Amino acid sequence: MATDTGAFEEITTEGELSEILGEPTAVALGKERRTLHEHHARWLEASPLCLISTSGADGTCDVSPKGDPAGFAKVLDDTTLVIPDRPGNRRADSFRNILANPHVGLLFLIPGRGDSLRINGRARLLRDAPFFDELTVQGHRPTLALLVEVEQAYFHCSRAFVRSALWKPETWNPEAAPSRARISKSLERTHEPLEELERYYGPSYDEKNMYI
Incomplete structure (x- = not known):
């Protein structure tokens, strides 16, 4: 179902934007x-x-x-x-x-x-x-x-x-999203068995054919 945007307060001019953000400094x-x-x-x-x-x-x-x-x-x-x-x-x-x-x-x-x-x-x-x-x-x-x-x-x-704490390893959670194989099975290669996709996108996937 589409989101009802009728109640959203949209910014449409640079003046309105400056009211919220202020002006950039001379250094910036x-x-x-x-x-x-x-x-x-x-x-x-x-x-x-x-x-x-x-x-x-x-x-x-x-x-x-x-x-x-x-x-x-x-x-x-x-x-x-x-x-x-x-x-x-x-x-x-x-x-x-x-x-x-x-x-x-x-x-x-x-x-x-x-x-x-x-x-x-x-x-x-x-x-x-x-x-x-x-x-x-x-x-x-x-x-x-x-x-x-x-x-x-x-x-x-x-x-x-x-x-974002991007570079702090203690915040990393690579398992938070579905695996690349499961994403591919759902969205791209829907007719291929998940087991084959898991092998294809396995540990060596990122190292294969990088420069050829």
Whole structure:
């Protein structure tokens, strides 16, 4: 049954939003840079995970995780970086969005750190470039990479990570949600036996075919 939203008090203007949140401080406004500083480059060298946000021409959105050994995002110069693609499910939702709308938002994380690095810019898809050899991992040279021209770069505070206790192992509960096999049986591969799916998504699943 659909939720009745008639009694919801919606915010529809920036003025209404400012009444609730107040105005950003000068520090918050001033931390944004249009070029990569040495600290940004050092962060990228240490980060093994990036979340890439895109939207299509019709406004539909996607957030896609990209992970590799730390430093996988290569800085080409102080306004350009590149992120290699690795084998996946070939949906390529974010890449299809970029072909229609090049604007991207990137969030780079370092395990154990509450702060994060946000980079916004314009992206292009590359099928080859001289630096592709430097993006090789476990003998796999990427066949596709995302080139990002930096428009905004700034560090984000740690409040969300502190509130969520994300990096505290004592709060982790991986069994809170159904197993990947049970989710697949219910939603994706409904005609396959659960026992086969449990073997398929077993302990070695995440290590299989990562780079081929």
